[in-house]
Amino acid sequence: MTKLALSLSEYAVVLVNLGTPAAPEVPEIQAYLKQFLSDKRVVDYPDILWQPLLRGIILPFRSRKVAKAYQSIWWPEGSPLRVITERQVKALGKRLELTETPVQVCYAMTYGQPSIGSTLERLCASGVKRIVILPLYPQYSATTTAAIADQVADFVKQTRNLPEIRFHKHYHHHPTYRAALAGSVRSHWQKYGQAEALLLSFHGIPERFVRLGDPYQQHCRETAANLAADLGWPTEKVIVSFQSRVGKEQWLTPYTDQLLEELPGKGIKNLQVLSPAFAADCLETLEELAVENKEIFMHAGGESYQYVSALNDSPCHIRLFEQIVLQQLQGW
Numbered sequence: 001m002t003k004l005a006l007s008l009s010e011y012a013v014v015l016v017n018l019g020t021p022a023a024p025e026v027p028e029i030q031a032y033l034k035q036f037l038s039d040k041r042v043v044d045y046p047d048i049l050w051q052p053l054l055r056g057i058i059l060p061f062r063s064r065k066v067a068k069a070y071q072s073i074w075w076p077e078g079s080p081l082r083v084i085t086e087r088q089v090k091a092l093g094k095r096l097e098l099t100e101t102p103v104q105v106c107y108a109m110t111y112g113q114p115s116i117g118s119t120l121e122r123l124c125a126s127g128v129k130r131i132v133i134l135p136l137y138p139q140y141s142a143t144t145t146a147a148i149a150d151q152v153a154d155f156v157k158q159t160r161n162l163p164e165i166r167f168h169k170h171y172h173h174h175p176t177y178r179a180a181l182a183g184s185v186r187s188h189w190q191k192y193g194q195a196e197a198l199l200l201s202f203h204g205i206p207e208r209f210v211r212l213g214d215p216y217q218q219h220c221r222e223t224a225a226n227l228a229a230d231l232g233w234p235t236e237k238v239i240v241s242f243q244s245r246v247g248k249e250q251w252l253t254p255y256t257d258q259l260l261e262e263l264p265g266k267g268i269k270n271l272q273v274l275s276p277a278f279a280a281d282c283l284e285t286l287e288e289l290a291v292e293n294k295e296i297f298m299h300a301g302g303e304s305y306q307y308v309s310a311l312n313d314s315p316c317h318i319r320l321f322e323q324i325v326l327q328q329l330q331g332w
């Protein structure tokens with residue numbers, strides 16, 4: 001048990017994920033994409049060029065296109081990303097209760113609701129004095145983790161009586177994350193056997209961002225190398241690719257969809273695919289990776305393509321969050 005100086009109601013941990021539309025319908029998707037794609041951490045083109053393009057062309061067309069994809073993955077309880085995040089909050093709360101660590105657990109979303117600012121305001125109004133922010137991104141990128149930090153900074157700027165805040169930057173190297181990832185592959189192998197290769201398809205970012213100093217690509221490579229070592233697999237059987245490119249700019253390569261077209265021709269016809277950048281299954285995994293990309297691979301001559309789920313609310317994933325929180329609470 002961690003001994004803390006303040007009482008139960010004065011500590012909080014906020015899990016933060018990207019956010020998702022409120023409903024799988026065009027107006028809700030437009031509102032979500034407008035906020036998301038107007039964030040300079042995500043798209044850094046000058047507003048004078050970008051906003052007319054975004055509002056006039058991208059939002060109307062893309063919202064209609066992705067509405068069908070969202071409808072195909074939506075669960076009765078809501079968007080998978082939100083439902084899984086809520087399950088993670090519940091499971092982490094239970095684990096922390098077991099350790100009698102006095103900290104309340106909640107979540108916020110970078111885009112959409114509950115927003116980071118409103119969540120921090122609510123916590124402070126209820127008497128919370130010390131807050132751990134845990135972005136649910138194992139690999140740091142300015143497009144995701146720093147976008148959260150920006151919103152925490154916005155809250156700080158407009159708040160008179162500040163809480164103490166600790167921010168967990170990334171965890172791809174954490175032994176329990178490594179164990180959780182390797183464990184999820186091993187349990188998949190126990191059920192279905194091994195494939196010829198593992199494809200780690202990370203969400204992409206513009207290549208330019210890496211040249212400007214974003215360490216995301218390096219973190220992705222380290223994740224893959226660690227996974228190969230932890231599984232005792234040769235590194236060449238753990239292939240890295242990048243998915244979900246938006247726009248015309250060069251993003252990190254190889255692109256997942258292009259690579260999947262080529263692999264059967266190179267003799268890899270049985271593939272297991274996972275996406276370690278996602279702490280929760282979402283549109284990008286359940287639709288793009290598990291359905292759309294499978295069709296590409298099978299059409300190109302692939303024989304078997306299995307998607308290995310994100311770590312979601314699995315016990316080892318929640319244990320990881322618990323350990324991060326306990327580490328962050330040290331000295332408080």
Ligand SMILES: C=CC1=C(C)c2cc3[nH]c(cc4nc(cc5[nH]c(cc1n2)c(C)c5CCC(=O)O)C(CCC(=O)O)=C4C)c(C)c3C=C
Pocket residue numbers: 018019020021033037042043062066079081137141143144203204205206216244246277278281282283284
């Ligand atoms: C346009 C630039 C984008 C960058 C850069 C980007 C980085 C990035 N995103 C995630 C995680 C998620 N992205 C999701 C959806 C999504 N991403 C973009 C664009 C960029 N992402 C768009 C436009 C969308 C919406 C869907 C679409 O229009 O194709 C999601 C899923 C949300 C859901 O509702 O399920 C996640 C999660 C990471 C990790 C990342 C960089 C490391």
Ligand SMILES: [Fe+2]
Pocket residue numbers: 203244
């Ligand atoms: Fe994205």
Ligand SMILES: [Fe+2]
Pocket residue numbers: 244283284288
């Ligand atoms: Fe996508």
